[in-house]
Amino acid sequence: VLGRTFHRAAGSFARPAAAAFSSSAQFKVCINGGAGGIGQPLTMLMAMNETVKEVSVQDVTMAAVPPSGVAADLGHLEFPSKVVGYATDPSVPAVEQLEACLTGCNLVLIPAGMPRKPGMTRDDLFNVNAGIAKGVVEACAKFCPDAVVGLIVNPVNSIVPAMAELYKKKGLDPLKIVGVTTLDIVRANKFVAEITGKSPKDIEVPVIGGHAGVTIMPVFSQDPISATISADKIPALDKRTQDGGTEVVEAKAGKGSATLSMAYSGARFGNKVLAGLAGTPTDECAYVASSVTELPYFSSKVTFGKTGVEKIHDIGTLNSYEQGRLKEAMDQLKTEIDKGLDYAKSNC
Ligand code: NAD
Numbered sequence: 001v002l003g004r005t006f007h008r009a010a011g012s013f014a015r016p017a018a019a020a021f022s023s024s025a026q027f028k029v030c031i032n033g034g035a036g037g038i039g040q041p042l043t044m045l046m047a048m049n050e051t052v053k054e055v056s057v058q059d060v061t062m063a064a065v066p067p068s069g070v071a072a073d074l075g076h077l078e079f080p081s082k083v084v085g086y087a088t089d090p091s092v093p094a095v096e097q098l099e100a101c102l103t104g105c106n107l108v109l110i111p112a113g114m115p116r117k118p119g120m121t122r123d124d125l126f127n128v129n130a131g132i133a134k135g136v137v138e139a140c141a142k143f144c145p146d147a148v149v150g151l152i153v154n155p156v157n158s159i160v161p162a163m164a165e166l167y168k169k170k171g172l173d174p175l176k177i178v179g180v181t182t183l184d185i186v187r188a189n190k191f192v193a194e195i196t197g198k199s200p201k202d203i204e205v206p207v208i209g210g211h212a213g214v215t216i217m218p219v220f221s222q223d224p225i226s227a228t229i230s231a232d233k234i235p236a237l238d239k240r241t242q243d244g245g246t247e248v249v250e251a252k253a254g255k256g257s258a259t260l261s262m263a264y265s266g267a268r269f270g271n272k273v274l275a276g277l278a279g280t281p282t283d284e285c286a287y288v289a290s291s292v293t294e295l296p297y298f299s300s301k302v303t304f305g306k307t308g309v310e311k312i313h314d315i316g317t318l319n320s321y322e323q324g325r326l327k328e329a330m331d332q333l334k335t336e337i338d339k340g341l342d343y344a345k346s347n348c
């Protein structure tokens, strides 16, 4: 493989050598909400994975940029992937429109949905975004039931349980539904690098729990570099990681939430899933149906293998600060999981 590789992803972003140009490209990936703030750069990054042969970029007809335009633009990149745009009418059920873009997919990434504005919580997005997610996930159940479905749309803590229950009701594997919490890890790594002066590429802080407020639980004691930070600095670092999303929402002043760092993180996640599917088991913390705590959904380290989620790892050893945080995280997470389960009961 020629060129620079993207060290965080097991799949590489390097330009492929000529001999490898078509032979290793095997996967089809769909990005729903692909013309949006996250969707466009995420589609680009996935189109740059040399193991990807086709990327579907799907969005609604009134998207800011037509999906076919995003596809035409990305179709000129010097990578093996073919990029195809699909525009759908939001007044028609998604399941009636998504057959072509989803059929044959190995990985579906879903950043379709409303972002926060200053003053809002992620939970405030639930009513509108759960409906959008349901449309897409129902179509995944029908057209690519074996694909790994990475839910980026917020609130992840409630939408993932709702969609995993939808899969269960259809007799499908709920572990195909995965909440993407990678941005929390990326943030924790960067903030630790800033404090310690070390390279972020040598830091890998596990972030467990969920993806909102106190449920975002970085485990600084488990990374050799972050473990060297003095205990008095940890609460502020923890809080900054929890509030990373709000930091961006406020800085964007009503014009959206994290898009570029999320696209980077979504691609880091997506490339790891594809590496696993290709036969190289790869770890990433992710929010899934779980029995590592008494909660039915929880984010902890997951190994992605040939069929997707292969192993869900235990939390590991926590120090006393982290044990207190775990309790706090689980209390809030329980309420947010229950909201998703209630939604599934009456809507799925
Ligand atoms: P955006 O508004 O820029 O893009 C969303 C896109 O979804 C738009 O192009 C819109 O047309 C499209 N869309 C709406 N309904 C659709 C449907 N039924 N089918 C397909 N596409 C549809 O928003 P964004 O900044 O890209 O954020 C998207 C979502 O991701 C938000 O819910 C946001 O909160 C969430 N998010 C999650 C994380 C995370 O860490 N998991 C990080 C950042 C943002």
Ligand code: LMR
Pocket (backbone or CB within 6 Å): 115, 116, 122, 154, 183, 244, 245, 246, 248, 249, 257, 258
């Ligand atoms: C984030 O963490 O950046 C996302 O969940 C978006 C948000 O609303 O904060």
